Amino acid sequence: MSGNILFLVPRLLFIPIFLVILKRTYSLVRNYIQARKLGIPIIVIPLSWQDREWLLFRPFFKWIDSVPVLGYWYKYSELGWTMHHRYRPHQKYGDAFAIVSPSSVLVQINDPQAGTVLQRDYKIWTKPPTLYEIFNLYGKNLVSVNGEDWQRHRRIVNPAFREQNNKMVWEESLRQADQMLELRTRRPKDSNHVGGDGKEGKVGDERGGDGKATMADLFTDFHLLAMHVLSAAGFGHLHDFSSGLQEVPPGKTKSFSGALNFVLMNVLPVMIFGPMKLPRFLTWPKFRETQAAVKDLREYLAETVSYTRATTQSGGGGGGGGKQQAADIATALIEADEAAKREDRRQQQTNKSLSGGGGTGGGKPNYLSDSELFGNLYAFNVAGFDTTAGTLCYATPFLAVNPQIQEWVGEEIDSVFGSSNPPPLSSDYETTFPKLTRCLAVMHETLRLWGPLPEMARFAAGDGQHLRVGGDGKVIWVPKEVYVSTNFFGIHTDPRFWGPAGLEWKPERWIVRDPDTGVEAIRTPKGGTFLAWSHGPRVCPGRKFSQVEFVAVLATLLYRYRLKPWVVPGTEMRTQNDASEALMLAVNDSQFSLTTKMARPEKAGVVIVPR
The missing domain is CATH 1.10.630.10 (Cytochrome P450)
Incomplete structure (x- = not known):
């Protein structure tokens, strides 16, 4: 009898592990099918920076990066990977490519115009709440909120x-x-x-x-x-x-x-x-x-x-x-x-008077x-x-x-x-x-x-949004809950925007001198190339x-x-x-x-x- 129990223990332990693997495989396949519809190159990774446990143990698996062929994904699983690889992956995959993991589909952007749209049009490209949890440690704030809530925070x-x-x-x-x-x-x-x-x-x-x-x-x-x-x-x-x-x-x-x-x-x-x-x-x-x-x-x-x-x-x-x-x-x-607060109280009193004492106006403060x-x-x-x-x-x-x-x-x-x-x-x-x-x-x-910040991600509002990416004007449809991340470190160093010395530290590149007065001023970079x-x-x-x-x-x-x-x-x-x-x-x-x-x-x- 005891032998049978010992025989069953490994099988019982295997069941939850198998279920986790099955669930993650299903999620990966589902996300891959969704990414295929984007019409851009895809990189598939089994673990990502969105897996908190992986982030804790990732440093112990550096050897994966040196494995031929199969180790390609390791660098993309790091939180902030763009600080080390900059624009180089985009030279291979283009200004937009998708990173697919069991956790999500993330579209990586290395295009100043698209990046400007993502940062500027805050009503249709919103901040993903899960990525800003750490900022909500003590309460919601200007950094983490979207929409009308953000406008309320900004006013104050x-x-x-x-x-x-x-x-x-x-x-x-x-x-x-x-x-x-x-x-x-x-x-x-x-x-x-x-x-x-x-x-x-x-x-x-x-x-x-x-x-x-x-x-x-x-x-x-x-x-x-x-x-x-x-x-x-x-x-x-x-x-x-x-x-x-x-x-x-x-x-x-x-x-x-x-x-x-x-x-x-x-x-x-x-x-x-x-x-x-x-x-x-x-x-x-x-x-x-x-x-x-x-x-x-x-x-x-x-x-x-x-x-x-x-x-x-x-x-x-x-x-x-x-x-x-x-x-x-x-x-x-x-x-x-x-x-x-005082303005809200005055408005409530006004609404109460206008309604004959029957209400205070309600609504969000x-x-x-x-x-x-x-x-x-x-x-x-x-x-x-x-x-x-x-x-x-x-x-x-x-x-x-x-x-x-x-x-x-x-x-x-x-x-x-x-x-x-x-x-x-x-x-x-x-x-x-x-x-x-x-x-x-x-x-x-x-x-x-x-x-x-090496990059900054956004979500498309509603069911999705169109985004024009790259010099060829390619338009991709980004469904809701697909991350679109602007590669700041890529755009900031890409030789197309900063010349062949884009990776070199040269403060003098920022100075423009008035030819008449000799007064120096900060040069304004091309739109969207400095974020x-x-x-x-x-x-x-x-x-x-x-x-x-x-x-x-x-x-x-x-x-x-x-x-x-x-x-x-x-x-x-x-x-x-x-x-x-x-x-x-x-x-x-x-x-x-x-x-x-x-x-x-x-x-x-x-x-x-x-x-």
């Missing part, structure tokens, strides 16, 4: 990004950059910091104090700098670079920056473990840390809304661990939301719920510090290995902050920022090659915010210092050439985790040298 959110706020961004970015560089070049060994993994640690280790820093060190520095800028310009609280947001208040397990960093650096665990509820005896340390970080960040966002609402309604305030400053984004957002406010503040944090900090991280290695570009940008900085003009820290935003065109060119060129901030009505509302912050930090850096590749001790590097190669290897060894990031930034570094 857009006024928060006003020009007067950029003055604060400029001043705080200069102040933070000045303090960061001072600490990085003369850093004490016991200063606190928040690491790239979201854990509390030490700012200055054995590498600090002499201007030497790995890219992991600078990842930490730039993210803390950007978070402090966001704290001031976004939430009205000023902190010194070496303190403030690093402190862990009572009742929390992490500081604000630590909790936010943890959530951003652990996207998959947060999405999987964050909502789960398990008895403590069934949990493990990583699970508990994830849930605690998600909870801490929710409480920080709730405290921000509660405090700002109280301050706004009382007409003043302060505290919160830092000096209160007016005209910040959170205050403007909540002021706009409170105004929308024009203001945002508390969870939507939390969601938008979370989205501001993601877009307001992670993206700009990431761009600074990528610009640094390029500058270090291109000293001639540092001198080229330095010429502009010296002309703006000459002996007769105030230094960056004392400069005026309105008159100074527009003159730093070359600094902005560095940002544009870095975003062109290593922007925060770093998206395009059309859904363009990033914080575009100017990020530009002002980046330019201020770069101007402060190159006004006082130059960057050189660092021969990192304990590695195989021996020469400056080795150090330069290590920097470029660190850049090219990138991955996608909510935004584009270097996978191993500790493998290379720079030396910040006083001029």
Whole structure:
């Protein structure tokens, strides 16, 4: 009898495995049949980045990529695969091809005109809800919603990004950059910091104090700098670079920056473990840390809304661990939301009067719920510090290995902050920022090659939509629930649009000089060939915010210092050439985790040298 049971166990275990394989095979065949109707080349993959479990275990199966013939699909199963392969697959398959997996049909686009349509026509090309789940961690927001909901969010959110706020961004970015560089070049060994993994640690280790820093060190520095800028310009609280947001208040397990960093650096665990509820005896340390970080960040966002609402309604305030400053984004957002509430109440009273007291008008409110406010503040944090900090991280290695570009940008900085003009820290935003065109060119060129998003997907509204793709004007019918993704990294580097040096970092390509006045300006690229901030009505509302912050930090850096590749001790590097190669290897060894990031930034570094 026991022998029969042992014989049955493998069969019983095989049944669910067989059913899973059968279901996935059926889904793959069904999706393949649907893709055939598109009339474009098809790539079939058995697993995709939409399979969360596959993303967790994918790094252990790198050997698949080297298998002849059968290993072709591995590269297309990576989340953000376009950052490594750019436009090259399109040279083989065309401007539009379909990637078919059991999870979906995805049409990959490498055409500026089609990409412009997908970004511009937001009513007929909508954001797929499942791809924006991480942005809904604390509530729906401007980034994740579509249709009328998006218009409602935009009416309240857009006024928060006003020009007067950029003055604060400029001043705080200069102040933070000045303090960061001072600490990085003369850093004490016991200063606190928040690491790239979201854990509390030490700012200055054995590498600090002499201007030497790995890219992991600078990842930490730039993210803390950007978070402090966001704290001031976004939430009205000023902190010194070496303190403030690093402190862990009572009742929390992490500081604000630590909790936010943890959530951003652990996207998959947060999405999987964050909502789960398990008895403590069934949990493990990583699970508990994830849930605690998600909870801490929710409480920080709730405290921000509660405090700002109280301050706004009382007409003043302060505290919160830092000096209160007016005209910040959170205050403007909540002021706009409170105004929308008042308008709704007035409209309800009017409707009630007109109906003889029989109703209030109903309908969806024009203001945002508390969870939507939390969601938008979370989205501001993601877009307001992670993206700009990431761009600074990528610009640094390029500058270090291109000293001639540092001198080229330095010429502009010296002309703006000459002996007769105030230094960056004392400069005026309105008159100074527009003159730093070359600094902005560095940002544009870095975003062109290593922007925060390798691609962006859309769904067709209704039952489907027609889309014209490629120079031959081919029109394809895209059914509903078929993903159409614009390959940003492909379009940004395709030699058809950027010339034979499209893969090279050349900030000077962005500069156009007026032949009469000699004044330099940023060149406007051909339509749809540069989509770093998206395009059309859904363009990033914080575009100017990020530009002002980046330019201020770069101007402060190159006004006082130059960057050189660092021969990192304990590695195989021996020469400056080795150090330069290590920097470029660190850049090219990138991955996608909510935004584009270097996978191993500790493998290379720079030396910040006083001029």
